[in-house]
Amino acid sequence: MNRSVLGLLALLTFFTSSALAADDCPTHQRKSKILSSTTQQKITRAIDLQRNHRVEEAINALQSIDTKHDFEKAAIGYYLGTMLTKLGKDEQAIIQFTDAINLNALDGKMHASALKTSGDLLAKTHQHEDAVTAYNEWKSFTCTDTAIEVDSQLAKSHAELEQWSLTLLYARKVLSIAPSNARMKLLNKKAEMMISNISPQVLDTINALDAAQNQHSHLKSIYRAEPVYPISAARQGIEGWVTMSFNVNTSGNVENVVVIEQDESGLFEQSAIEALKKWRYRPKHINGNPVASKDLTVELAFTIKAQ
Numbered sequence: 001m002n003r004s005v006l007g008l009l010a011l012l013t014f015f016t017s018s019a020l021a022a023d024d025c026p027t028h029q030r031k032s033k034i035l036s037s038t039t040q041q042k043i044t045r046a047i048d049l050q051r052n053h054r055v056e057e058a059i060n061a062l063q064s065i066d067t068k069h070d071f072e073k074a075a076i077g078y079y080l081g082t083m084l085t086k087l088g089k090d091e092q093a094i095i096q097f098t099d100a101i102n103l104n105a106l107d108g109k110m111h112a113s114a115l116k117t118s119g120d121l122l123a124k125t126h127q128h129e130d131a132v133t134a135y136n137e138w139k140s141f142t143c144t145d146t147a148i149e150v151d152s153q154l155a156k157s158h159a160e161l162e163q164w165s166l167t168l169l170y171a172r173k174v175l176s177i178a179p180s181n182a183r184m185k186l187l188n189k190k191a192e193m194m195i196s197n198i199s200p201q202v203l204d205t206i207n208a209l210d211a212a213q214n215q216h217s218h219l220k221s222i223y224r225a226e227p228v229y230p231i232s233a234a235r236q237g238i239e240g241w242v243t244m245s246f247n248v249n250t251s252g253n254v255e256n257v258v259v260i261e262q263d264e265s266g267l268f269e270q271s272a273i274e275a276l277k278k279w280r281y282r283p284k285h286i287n288g289n290p291v292a293s294k295d296l297t298v299e300l301a302f303t304i305k306a307q
Contacts, residue, residue, distance in 0.1 A: 025141075025142070025143035026108070026140070026141045026142075026143075027108035027109070027111070027112050027141055027142045027143065028108065029108070030106070030107050030108030030109075030111060031107060031108075032107045033071050033105075033107055035071075035072055035075060036067070036069070036072065039065060039067055039072045039075075039076075042061060042062075042064075042065050043062065043065070043075065043076065043079060045061055046058040046059075046061040046062045046079065046083075047079070049061060050083055050086075055083050055086055055087055056087075058083055059080060059083050059084065059087075062076050062079055062080050062083070063080070070103045070104075070105040071103075071105040071106070073099075073100075073103055073105075074099075074100040074101075074103040074104075074105045074106045074110075075100075075106065075110070077096045077097065077099045077100035077103070078096070078097070078100045078106060078110055078113075078114055080093075080096040081093045081094075081096035081097040081100065081114070081117065081118075082117075084096060085117070085121065090121050090124060090125050091125065093117075093121055094118055094121050094122060094125070094127075097114045097117055097118040097121070098118060100114050101114050101115060101118065108141075111141065112138060112141055112142050115134055115135075115137050115138035115141060116134075116135075116138045116150070118134045119131050119134035119135040119138060119150070119153065120153065122134055123153050123156065123157055126160070128157040128158075128160045128161050129157075129161065131153070131157045132154060132157050132158065132161075135150050135153060135154050135157075136154075136251075136253050136280075138150065139249070139251060139253055139255075140253055140254070140255050140277065143255060145249045145250050145251065145292065146173055146176070146177065146250065146251075148174055148177050148184055148187055149187070151170045151173045151174050151251070152170070152174050152187045152190060152191065154166070154170040154251075155167050155169075155170035155171040155173075155174060155191060155194050156190075156194065158170065159194050159197070164198050164199075164202045164203075165222070165282065166222075166252075166280075167194055167195075167198065168195060168198060168203070169251070169252065169282075169283075169290065170251070171191040171192075171194045171195050172191075172195075172290070173250070173251065173290070174187055174188060174190075174191035175188055175191050175192065176289065220281065220282050221279060221280070221281050221282075222252070222280050222281060222282050223278075223279060223280040224275075224279045225275045225276075225278035225279060226275065227268070227271045227272050227274070227275035227300055227302065228271050228274070228275070229271070229302055229304075230267050230268060230270075230271055230302075232267060233265065233267040233268065233302065234304065237304060238265050238267060239263075239301075239302055239303050239304055240262065240263035240265050240267060240268045240301075240302045241262065241263050241268070241299055241300065241301045241302065242259060242261075242262040242263075242268050242269055242272035242273075242299070242300050242302075243259070243260045243261040243262065243297060243298070243299040244257055244258060244259050244260060244272060244273065244276055244297065244298060244299075244300075245257075245258045245260050245295065245296065245297050246258070246276060246296050246297075246298070247292065247293065247294045247295070247296065248281045248283060248292065248293045248294075248296065249283070249292050250283050250290040250291060250292050251283070251290075252280050252281040252282060252283050252290075253280065253281075254276055254277050254278075254279050254280075254281070255277075257273050257276055257277060259272075259273070260297065268300075268302045271302075272300045272302075275300065276298065276300070281293075
């Protein structure tokens with residue numbers, strides 16, 4: 001049996017609690033920031049060079065900027081990534097966008113753009129696992145449930161990884177959007193082709209699991225990242241736990257993670273949140289369409305294993 005189908009057989013159950021409001025979407029929380037006048041002038045000069053088709057000079061101008069501020073470093077990396085993309089230097093552009101994202105200092109619009117563009121470049125260069133991560137981070141950051149361009153790319157990347165259940169999930173999401181222009185019609189056609197390339201045996205297994213899932217009230221997970229044990233806690237021999245609430249959107253991604261309760265040490269909160277955000281679910285379906293699940297809870301326990 002295909003490994004992606006086997007993975008679906010290990011299913012976990014979780015219960016319900018509370019969640020954040022839509023206004024708490026990360027992209028809305030990132031406010032616009034202001035560059036220093038010197039850095040602003042230099043970046044503006046570089047953009048002018050780019051507009052005049054002097055991209056190499058523009059890149060050199062950006063690389064010459066010296067700053068100690070994370071936001072300015074991230075902004076420079078963002079613009080460098082954009083210009084390197086125009087030159088077809090995809091691998092170098094990916095590095096710049098990744099560095100900008102990792103600084104976690106861009107405003108909401110630029111951070112979202114960096115995530116989306118890095119996903120596109122990673123998919124283009126056949127780094128599909130990383131592309132999936134970037135697209136899912138974009139979805140979580142922007143609180144976007146359905147986006148035909150991204151869902152189409154996710155379906156393609158999962159197909160390249162032979163993860164057929166997820167290929168089918170995203171291809172169906174693309175087909176659920178009525179095409180309004182030639183581009184959308186093309187993406188719909190590609191989604192139909194991806195589904196037709198899934199073997200009948202795999203489709204039968206996935207559909208059987210869908211039917212079985214719809215007979216139960218609990219959500220099923222298909223991937224759960226193990227949390228990293230904090231070094232400070234391990235060194236002190238401290239064990240703990242964190243209880244969190246969260247939502248699962250129609251793509252199966254975790255969002256709106258909120259810590260409800262935790263042990264007195266408080267050492268495990270960040271690790272627990274980071275792990276939960278990477279979990280993936282097979283969303284529930286109603287009349288064949290995926291639906292979001294809200295107000296779920298899970299408790300992660302951190303214990304030191306005996307040697």
